[in-house]
Amino acid sequence: MASPTSGIVDIHTHMYPPSYVEIMEKRTTIPIVRKFPQASDPRLILLEEEVKSLEDALKDPQAKVPGRPLTTHYSSVQQKIHFMDTHGIRKSVVSLANPWLDFLDASESPAIAKKINDEFSDLCGQYPRRLFFFAALPLTASLEDILSSVEHVRGLKYCRGVILGTSGLGKGLDDPRLLPVYKALAEAKLPIFLHPHYGLPSEVWGDRAGEYGHVLPLALGFPMETTIAVTRMFLSGVFDEVRELQIILAHSGGTLPFLAGRIESCVVHDGQLLREGKLAKSRRTVWDVLKEQIYLDAVVYSPTSLKLAAESSGADRVMFGTDHPFFPPLETDEQGEWESVTWNTAAIRKATEGKSAETEAILGGNATRVLRLDEEF
Numbered sequence: 246m247a248s249p250t251s252g253i254v255d256i257h258t259h260m261y262p263p264s265y266v267e268i269m270e271k272r273t274t275i276p277i278v279r280k281f282p283q284a285s286d287p288r289l290i291l292l293e294e295e296v297k298s299l300e301d302a303l304k305d306p307q308a309k310v311p312g313r314p315l316t317t318h319y320s321s322v323q324q325k326i327h328f329m330d331t332h333g334i335r336k337s338v339v340s341l342a343n344p345w346l347d348f349l350d351a352s353e354s355p356a357i358a359k360k361i362n363d364e365f366s367d368l369c370g371q372y373p374r375r376l377f378f379f380a381a382l383p384l385t386a387s388l389e390d391i392l393s394s395v396e397h398v399r400g401l402k403y404c405r406g407v408i409l410g411t412s413g414l415g416k417g418l419d420d421p422r423l424l425p426v427y428k429a430l431a432e433a434k435l436p437i438f439l440h441p442h443y444g445l446p447s448e449v450w451g452d453r454a455g456e457y458g459h460v461l462p463l464a465l466g467f468p469m470e471t472t473i474a475v476t477r478m479f480l481s482g483v484f485d486e487v488r489e490l491q492i493i494l495a496h497s498g499g500t501l502p503f504l505a506g507r508i509e510s511c512v513v514h515d516g517q518l519l520r521e522g523k524l525a526k527s528r529r530t531v532w533d534v535l536k537e538q539i540y541l542d543a544v545v546y547s548p549t550s551l552k553l554a555a556e557s558s559g560a561d562r563v564m565f566g567t568d569h570p571f572f573p574p575l576e577t578d579e580q581g582e583w584e585s586v587t588w589n590t591a592a593i594r595k596a597t598e599g600k601s602a603e604t605e606a607i608l609g610g611n612a613t614r615v616l617r618l619d620e621e622f
């Protein structure tokens with residue numbers, strides 16, 4: 246067991262607080278929590294790709310049980326601390342897991358957002374200096390309500406940013422109606438933690454998708470969704486319009502570090518962009534934005550990918566994460582070490598071999614600096 250004082254900070258770690266689980270228990274469509282006679286733990290069903298198995302299991306008690314077990318790892322703060330201690334993680338910045346408040350009606354989302362953000366704040370208050378959080382915004386509500394929510398969370402002692410999916414106000418993150426939200430977040434110095442949920446349309450996985458578990462949507466759909474969302478933001482000029490906006494991309498930016506060169510080439514060879522005067526010599530490239538406004542988590546499980554992430558945005562902009570409580574070990578005790586964590590710590594150590602300052606920075610120093618984790622407020 247690693248020492249809990251080794252300075253590791255986990256910025257990608259989720260929870261569903263008890264009041265959110267209650268909401269999911271009352272639902273009939275995804276996201277939903279349901280008990281099935283075939284399984285001891287209640288099941289958490291989140292993704293579009295899981296709908297078919299949900300329907301099958303509701304019809305037939307012999308059918309494969311859908312989703313994933315909703316263990317105490319999802320909603321118990323004591324369990325989060327145990328997980329942190331087991332892996333030598335000193336501080337965590339917890340966030341509501343997907344799909345956040347995206348499915349709530351406008352009439353209820355502001356009040357639920359307030360309740361859940363206050364709940365996160367209280368959970369963090371139980372373990373001061375160990376827990377911080379990214380708040381969730383009621384994006385289905387009016388702009389006024391969203392801005393009030395930003396005002397509310399900026400005043401919460403342990404809040405260090407907001408977690409956002411890619412749907413925005415329903416039309417994605419390049420929607421100009423989001424500019425006041427981006428400006429308010431930048432002004433409040435609250436970075437966005439951008440996280441996928443919707444993946445790609447199920448048809449792209451083909452007729453045999455059911456044979457491949459969740460591999461295709463999670464390994465490919467999630468990262469492509471993030472890549473598309475942030476590239477749309479870049480192309481729309483959001484980063485130029487709101488220069489102080491800071492965004493942390495889940496899963497090391499999806500495929501952004503790998504595709505940044507190709508994005509740039511497609512931009513400078515685009516006749517329409519040229520005609521519209523969007524290719525001025527002074528324009529900021531994707532590489533500029535990666536180094537000035539984007540941070541990447543280190544949740545890529547490979548030293549090769551991690552080196553690319555660190556070269557793309559800078560080793561001072563990459564931050565360790567676990568994605569707990571997703572990806573538990575399937576064949577060893579969940580209360581012990583998780584391979585999904587040790588792969589990431591090993592990747593960081595290998596990618597930064599011989600550069601101990603970079604190792605420390607990615608494991609915890611960057612998060613501590615960027616998210617002000619040495620400050621109580």
Ligand code: URA
Pocket residue numbers: 259291342343463568571572
């Ligand atoms: N699966 C999810 O639905 N969310 C995550 O964050 C990771 C895996």
Ligand code: ZN
Pocket residue numbers: 257259440495568
């Ligand atoms: Zn995650």
